Amino acid sequence: MKNISDSIPKVDAHEKLSGSAKYVSDYMLEDMHYAKTVRSPHAKAKIKAIHIPTLKPGVHVFGAKDIPAKNHVNMIFDDWPVFAEETVNHVGEPVLLVVAPDRKLLKETVDAIQVEYDPLTPEFSLKAFAVHKAFKKGDAEKAFSEADEIIEETYETGYQEQAYIEPQGFIGTYEDGKTTLIGSIQCPYYVKNALLVTLGCAENEVQVIQAEVGGAFGGKEEFPSLMACQLAIAVRTLKKPIKMIYEREEDMAVTTKRHPSKTRMRAAIKDGRVQAIEAHVSLDAGAYTGLSGVVLSRAMLAVSSAYTIPNLDVSGHAYITNTVPNGAFRGFGAPQMIFAIEMFMHHIGKALGDDPYHFRRKHLVKQGDLTATAGIYRDPILMDKMIDKATAMADYHKKVHAYNAPDVYRGIGMSWFLHGCGFTGSGEAEHIKSKVRLRKDEANRVHILVAAVDMGQGAKTTLRKVVAHVLKLPLDQVIFDNPDTDRVPDSGPTVASRTAMIVGGLLARAAEKLKTSWEDGVAYTVEEQYKQPDYIKWDEDTMQGDAYPAYSWGVNIVEVAVDPVTYQVDVIGIWSVYDVGKALDERIIMGQADGGQAQGVAYGYLEVMAHKQGVLQHKNMTDYIIPTSVDMAPTENVVIDNPYAFGPYGAKGAGELSLVGGAPAVAQAIEQAIGKKICKIPATPEHIEELMRRESH
Amino acid sequence: MRHIIPETLEEALHVIAQGPTIKLAGGTDIMVKHRASQGLAAKLRQDVVYLLNVPDLHYIRKEDNGLRIGGMVPIETLLHHDDVPKILRDTLLDFASPGLRYVATLAGNIANASPAGDALVTLYALDALVRLKSLERTRDVPIEAVIVGPSQTTIQDDELIESVFLPDASFTHTEWRKVGTRRADAISKVAFTGCVTLDNDIVQDIRLAFGAVFKTVYRNRSLEKALIGQHRHDVVKQSDALCEKYLENIAPIDDQRSNASYRNTVTKNLLKAFIEKLS
């Protein structure tokens, strides 16, 4: 291993290929019981009475009254109940948990329980907000008053479901006063902390272990805490192993999704340039706030994406509606905003009669520019080179010209974007305070002790590589087992593209420490804790300063053909260039690129989810359409080196970057192919039909 | 509740003669429709006869004037069989996924009677005859007389689909278009089969069948008949009027997969595109 980027076989590939990797549903324990949730059929109602039939031996029912301490799921905003108490606020809200020794009895009991409700009038429109945020840069008001022209547009995005192939699940066990939860999770300590709050118990009474995770994409960031709290109450009471695995329908109906959004944008134009943008983003948070405030922040912070706009006036609301709560999903608010800004810049360019490509390019960020929140882009930005590379790979300029001809029904679209690495603002320094340990044993093996979860993104491989590389040890001397809160310190959640950069960075430092103190045959442990680089300043209240320690950058080009008879979109090719600092493993980064793009592009044209009166209409994998191998186009991806001083070997975040630019690229391509402006995604055949019909009249 | 795995057709017919049963072929519709929770057997409330592996129903045979396909031949087999008309193979290539095609059957697709059943669209266009067999009788029924509405058929309790007969036909041009929710492993939002035979530019035979836009597959023989004997250019001239007539008759719905407006427009576009190929 000379160069850290050189690919090595993924350390867990064999187990996964041969079917021996153990996911939570694969655990089969002695005397295992099963749990299922009784849920609200109403979008909003008062619970009048609960009628529980005489329970058969071994069957138990738990609800709000059984919660030992706090009836909320501990996360950033604590309004989400573990069990509904007096009212229910969305269809599918948990009211009770039933536990039975077998699934037949379980089903019979769930069916026999009767909850009486007084239905109330639900709210589905964006009226009551739970979070409001705003920030400014420069003097937007002045720029608008001096503008030659003002251009305005509204952009809308729909739900997106994570659609990990493994539904959510936990198995809980009890031994010697300790409740252990093994689950499909991204954030072992989120789960543990939620348990401590809801159970009100001592640290050593709960333990959380990560099973193999069959895909997460943000969907297993906060939601598992809810399941875990419910299950833990039952496990502690019954002192028996209990398994709770959602089936697909339940998972789709009740777990968090990407927030639908509406973004209104106004631009002040002077001398052919955008002098100011006023943007307002509205997110539908669903019934409870949960992480919506943070999602809103990230959306707002992405407002100018890869462009430098001197004056900004940005605000946003997260609204409460009687629908299933929305939450984390790869990109975390950024995909909504990047769709809006990329389309808007493109549309402004067109409206001004300029070539949108040139128009956008003259607004591109350069090193030293001020960010949206008046922080500084300190590190080198290679976007010029990246755009040139991507356009050459895709033969963009030739195609964009050719496809302007009418009746070819082809289009090519391009997006430029950045993604802030790590937690927003002061999150890393103030909330997470990431801690990592390396334990060296007597056989000179080094054990990585972190709470980072490998959910397919390859953390097990890359983090082992980093440590092995620093210590110049063979890879099999470095051990990384799935996190278990009894063994590992809280290195933070596996979210926000922070694992390689932040956790990896701390591990590299810990490894350096270990290297200098190395004593053969002696067992000892070293620890490292996150320290914010001094120059990073952020004010949470005014949203001013450096929102992120570093940024990753990307360019996506998507080519489509639209069938003029059926309006179906055929993605023909995807070309991308990414700057993730330094790839800790080239092949793993290519996998992140391909997979993220697939989700991002599909978000733009394929994936539809909607609700009617709070009931999601897309209930399963037959209704909710994600791409198959036939839908996905061949891709060509390139990663360029641009090492970041504080990342391990120069690495920055890579997990979310590849998703955030897919939608505007495919939407622009479709826009060109059909010759109609697109302001709403997904741009489905139905939407295209509507656009064609509307304008042909 | 009894579960019977008959070894012969004879045995199967005896079982179904005794009263209502669930006739289970590949199970790809039944197991979804009657799915229970994980770990529990499907919610089947009647005696079940498992037909999939009955050897007597696994044949493809050329007969005078046509091809006879045993009811339990999996879709996958048809896909690779040279005697199966090309238009049907084209259709079946868009059917579900490889794993499903290996167990799903034509008989199941017919008896399931979904307006979005893909094979049905082409079976309607090919004037397929369904052989219904009971201990007492054998009837050969045109497919449109077997299917009367969503999940509704005229198959009697004591009957099963023994085979499907495809009368010989040769066309100058055929077309299958599946407009699914995505490019593979999808349910049709609209489907279309068109077959036409020209002789000296005169239409000798034309068949137009539409899926997922009516309570059954939609085919209008009188509109077709009116085109027979006409010069192809004259047919092309009428394409707009013809589209209007079809639109008056079909009745697409809004659902989670699509909406009526889209289904109407696409039906019209597909038909128009097909007709215009005659020019």
Next chain:
Amino acid sequence: MKAIEFTLNDELVTVDLQPHMRLLDVLREHFLLTGPKEGCGEGECGACAVLLDGHIVNSCLLPLANVHKRHVTTIEHFSRSKRYQVIEEAMIYEGGVQCGICTPGMVIAIESLLNKDPNPSDAAIRIGLSGNLCRCTGYNMIVKAVKRAASKGEGLW
């Protein structure tokens, strides 16, 4: 009802279970063969794929009765074969594995495809994998892995 007998991973087995149980549950819970996974329970995702007489099927849709007297092979057994070795090497080489939940099913799909078409075109590969949803990879690296397996496994299929 007679007991159902079938060949499971090269061994004749007789089971006295309800014939309308899903094969998937029988494999996972009765035989503890947890390689096949449940992703959707309705034939859409392919995570539950096994081989029936050498051809891919979705075990979540198969009533146990339908495998009577037939041959079922799960990933646990297939992974002991030479062909598997070739597929594994190719999947690792091309980076076709991420979270792994779709992977056993994907391997089954690849085997079934190569069994029929030892030298598939890109289009044939995509069709061959179209019943196996993967949310992590975007498929391209798996498509390349199939190509590689086909060329490295010359003569095996």
